[in-house]
Amino acid sequence: MADLTPTRLAQRPQLSEEVADHVRTRIMSGEVRPGDFIRLDETAAGLGVSVTPVREALLTLRGEGLVDLVPRRGYLVSPMSRQDIEDIFWLQAELSKRIIDRAIPRYEAETLEHHSHLIDDFEAASAAGDTDGVVRAQYAIHRSINRVSCSDKLSRFLGNAARYMPYRLYAQDPAWRANALEDNRRMLEALRAADVDAAHAVVDDEFSAGAQLLVEHLDRAGVWDEAREPEAAAQA
CATH class of the missing domain: 1.10.10.10 (Winged helix-like DNA-binding domain superfamily/Winged helix DNA-binding domain)
Structure with a gap:
C-alpha cells in the first residue's frame, strides 16, 4: 500500500x-x-x-x-471500473510507442550512455529499498526518452495520462522493481540496436503488467461497484 x-x-x-x-x-x-x-x-x-x-x-x-x-x-x-484502468494503461502504451518511434533514430552514443547511467540509478535505488529514489529514477528514464524524441506535445499528453499511476505503490513492490529493472535494460538494448519491434514489446510488457498489478490491488481494496454490492445489499 x-x-x-x-x-x-x-x-x-x-x-x-x-x-x-x-x-x-x-x-x-x-x-x-x-x-x-x-x-x-x-x-x-x-x-x-x-x-x-x-x-x-x-x-x-x-x-x-x-x-x-x-x-x-x-x-x-x-x-471506477477495471476498464478505466485498462484504458489508462493502453493509452500510455500507445503514446509511448509513438514516442519511441521518434526517439530511436535520434539516439547517439552520448545519449545512450546517459540512459545507461539512469538505469544504474534505478538499480541502486531499488537495491537500497529507496521508494522515492525508485520513483525519481523511473521518471528520469522515461523523461530521457521523451526528450530525445523531440515530441513535446505528445510527451505532455503522456504525462497527463501518467498522473493516474500511483507510482509509490509500484516502487514499494520488490517484484515490480525487479521486473522494471529488467524492462529498463531490455529497452536500453533495443535503443542501442535501433530495434523498434523490441522496444514496442518492452512497452507492451511494461504497461500490461502495470495494469494487471493495479487491477489486482484494487480488487483487494474492493473499489469496483460489484465488490460493494453485497455491502450495500446488507445495509438495505
Whole structure:
C-alpha cells in the first residue's frame, strides 16, 4: 500500500497541483473508494495547508473525472471500473510507442550512455529499498526518452495520462522493481540496436503488467461497484 503519511506542503510551489497529486494517488491506490467523501478540512489539516488549494485541487480532479461534486455535501470519489484502468494503461502504451518511434533514430552514443547511467540509478535505488529514489529514477528514464524524441506535445499528453499511476505503490513492490529493472535494460538494448519491434514489446510488457498489478490491488481494496454490492445489499 502506498505510504500516505501526511506531509507539510505549505512551502511547496504549485501547491494545488501537489494536493491534487496527493488525492489522486489516494484514489488510484484504493485508499479512498468510490462513494467516499473527500473532506476539505481533513485533507487540508493532514497536509498542513489551507482549504483553498485543496478546493482548487478537487476542482482539477473533478475535471479528470475522479471526483464528483454533490451540492451542499462536498466532493465524493467517482465510480471506477477495471476498464478505466485498462484504458489508462493502453493509452500510455500507445503514446509511448509513438514516442519511441521518434526517439530511436535520434539516439547517439552520448545519449545512450546517459540512459545507461539512469538505469544504474534505478538499480541502486531499488537495491537500497529507496521508494522515492525508485520513483525519481523511473521518471528520469522515461523523461530521457521523451526528450530525445523531440515530441513535446505528445510527451505532455503522456504525462497527463501518467498522473493516474500511483507510482509509490509500484516502487514499494520488490517484484515490480525487479521486473522494471529488467524492462529498463531490455529497452536500453533495443535503443542501442535501433530495434523498434523490441522496444514496442518492452512497452507492451511494461504497461500490461502495470495494469494487471493495479487491477489486482484494487480488487483487494474492493473499489469496483460489484465488490460493494453485497455491502450495500446488507445495509438495505
